[in-house]
Amino acid sequence: MKERLHELEREALEKIEQAGDLKALNDVRVAYLGKKGPITEVLRGMGALPSEERPKIGALANEVREAIQKALEAKQTKLEEEEVERKLAAEAIDVTLPGRPVKLGNPHPLTRVIEEIEDLFIGMGYTVAEGPEVETDYYNFEALNLPKGHPARDMQDSFYITEEILLRTHTSPMQARTMEKHRGRGPVKIICPGKVYRRDTDDATHSHQFTQIEGLVVDRNIRMSDLKGTLREFARKLFGEGRDIRFRPSFFPFTEPSVEVDVSCFRCEGHGCSVCKGTGWIEILGAGMVHPNVLEMAGFDSKTYTGFAFGMGPERIAMLKYGIDDIRHFYQNDLRFLQQFLRV
Amino acid sequence: MLVSYRWLGEYVDLTGVTAEQLADRITKSGIEVERVEALERGMKGVVIGHVLECEPHPNADKLRKCLVDLGEGEPVQIICGAPNVAKGQKVAVAKVGARLPGNFKIKRAKLRGEESNGMICSLQELGVETKVVPKEYAEGIFVFPSDAPVGADALEWLGLHDEVLELALTPNRADCLSMLGVAYEVAAILGRDVKLPETAVNENEESVHDYISVRVEAPEDNPLYAGRIVKNVQIGPSPLWMQARLMAAGIRPHNNVVDITNYILLEYGQPLHAFDYDRLGSKEIVVRRAKAGEMIVTLDDVERKLTEDHLVITNGREPVALAGVMGGANSEVQDDTKTVFIEAAYFTSPVIRQAVKDHGLRSEASTRFEKGIDPARTKEALERAAALMAEYAGGEVVSGIVEANTWKEEPVVVTVALERINGVLGTAMTKEEVAGILSNLQFSFTEDNGTFTIHVPSRRRDITIEEDIIEEVARLYGYDHLPATLPVAEAKPGELTPYQAKRRRVRRYFEGAGLFQAITYSLTSPDKATRFALETTEPVRLALPMSEERSVLRQSLVPHLLEAASYNRARQVENVALYEIGSVYLSKGENVQPAEKERLAGVITGLWHAHLWQGEKKAADFYVAKGVLDGLFALLGLSDRISYRPAKRADLHLGRTAEIVLDGKEIGFVGQLHPAVQKEYDLKETYVFELAFAELLNTEGETIRYESIPRFPSVVRDIALVVDDNVEAGALKQAIAEAGNPLLKDVALFDVYKGDRLPAGKKSLAFSLRYYDPERTLTDEEVTAVHERVLAAVEEQFGAVLRG
């Protein structure tokens, strides 16, 4: 009988193994574990056995039953899983089809550059000063040490509205206005971004409207070396660590000494390339120590206070940074241009 | 300013410094050298030849067959096409094997059957610009003086083994508009001496006062006027070296007298003018302002009408020169001129600038007067001119100088302490270093306990204050030696103003909503200036616009945004969504600054959303634009205070436009373009909006305050109300909300139906109403009571009935 039970177990497990679907499996269950199944039959024949054998055979029969039961359950789970997988496989989609687009716009490249520069200087303790684009001759020129008739002030370069009112030619008027507000007391630490206007014919390198960012620091004991350190910091943050700057002497009526500031070329690391025209340096700023006349006119004592100022063109910086070749792109608002400035 | 390296070498020892190195040093010290040009341009093998024979070419009318002695071997035959070639001339010959500019190699050749062993050259062929070639040689070959040595290096004789430095001068460095000025600068940079030209004038027995007198009636304009008479001059070419220097400096040689005045102009920076004394027509010079309507024909043969703004040199009756700008044709030096009156004067800048501006006439002379000359050198320049005319024009200098002189040299003395220099620059220079720099500049100074007292020479009119000296010291010390430090000050954090910070948030919102930021021009045309504007005034107009298209300041951003949309559409970019934040300019009257108000505007056209393979396609419509604005108002915490009212506005669709109202005040509009305007801009259905952005941002919105999350279930009831077609959903919704207050928390419209299943002139609006009490669970009875109240209210106010 023992053999018979083992044989039944083998047989059943084999059939379970072979069962291809839930119905076949159920047939196996009914065939082996049902009331009329062979195991029950075997147990029925136990009466013929000696009494000491009976419990052993009984126990064995239960083991066989359990083994078959377990195998049935395992197979059932497996078949069910396979069923689900089959169903899911039938639901498969093409994951390479395009996703539903999320509508995204982005800032104008000039805004990108301006905000980046604003943030750099805000991080150094500056505030952002904004002011009128239509200025008085006084703030645009006179307060900046450009009295009427000064050779550096060419009427032809400015959009005048009346003799005394014009479109500002730089954002420097905000320097004078801010200093006046401080009533001779430092420190002043501002940057002034904004639109400016010059009487230029629009072409690849000129625009009658463009943007500018100027900076001004006035306090006791401001040194030209502070200007150099500040601008080096700025250049490294904007163009990458390892950048260096150099000063070349220059002339602006509102600063003295005045310098042009070059940054070592970020493309070629100073070896010379088309971006830096082979010099290894790129001119990006004009700067200098605030002219004593400018300080005095704005109510600061030029013996106690010194200051530095600098100015740069976001268009030029954007053109350098992104390799843009024509300044007119900034004002045409061609979406094929604008949407190139999405990335972080 | 074009500076010949070799000429400069006459004033400063340039040994051991190449032109390139010099250029670099000059640039580093403050004057930008834009370029260094080698006049040789790769030329070699050009010699002075002697034309022994010159006869017509047997086979060509325009060619000549010349036999030319090149100073070595047999004379060679050269075919020449120049009209002015002639027997006996000394000419520049590019020999066989020579190279001309552009790597042009001269080979033995046959021209129309005749052998040619080289080329007789024009100056242009030797790389000289046509505009500086003497007129008589402009159309042909250059002819050397007869004493030029045959076989000698022609380039040497023409001064072409030289390099020219082009200086880009800033307005403060007018002193470097002269070779001597540049020499002082270079001497300071190199730490070397300046060798000044030596002048000795041999005068005859006659007195200048017997020839001429000078009277200046406008001493403000002309503080110093000096003159000399040189008689018995022989007009002819100036020496070749002088012509070569003039050409290198960009000035065309004319004749010896005129060339000498130009040479002195270059050397001293002092413009001179030579009058033909016999043609002056009087024995007096009177300098005065012109009379209104007075006429003069200048050297360029242009008749010019003068005003009282112009200064003229007269012979006591009529103008003979437009002072400081250009001489008159009536007194011009000509080939037969015998006696010359040389004028050396100091005209002040404003009167010259006015003349230049009014007559559009800028000359080497006027440029220098405009920028300011050094009157201390005026008479020295006059002396040198007289001496050179004696030497190179065979003249006889009449004894004495006539002058009218009200100019007082005011010595400029500047004191500056070493401490101040180091304090401003952040350096640690020693007294000795500063003293060394001042010495190199050839400034005389004394030093006492670290304080320098400096006597600034008159040639450096740009230096008047302490800071000027600090700059001189800094640039010659070298900015590369400046340390890099950061301002030492209390660390105060920087930040954006609340307005600036909010504006940035708004930008990011619009971009996140799918609009691209545009920046358009502020200047526009008069017809666009006030179009679409929320507020209008008389447009602010430029006094001198460059074009009508950019002649006035805008009062709305919309027209240029439409242009941008149109621009894109013309380039097959059909779907456009742009926004702009920028100022508009509203006049506040003449001669005052206009009000500048920041506006926010946008344009949306084409598809707003497309996901085509899944069948999604949403064209921009009114509600797309409105939805974007709703999001903005939510962002600003103003949603509950904003309402939209149907509006009729010019250029907009009369049925699809709303004015936007904040607290009862109009702050903007949103709407569809009028079809006619769409057509005008070549656009399809297009939506625009503009908001009074500054007002909006300056309105304090609702701030964030946490409300507890609902703890009790709410009850939702949907209703569909049938109303007349003209009932506004907004009004209906408001009535529902008011009637259901306070238990009715949300009213959301979820369906609008018009059509067959309703009577004509009716529509159905379906709302979802959510009732909620934060304190407890509402009973059905409570909700029903309120709900009935709502239904009664809308029936009463709008005749609304529940849709069956």
Ligand SMILES: [Zn+2]
């Ligand atoms: Zn480079």
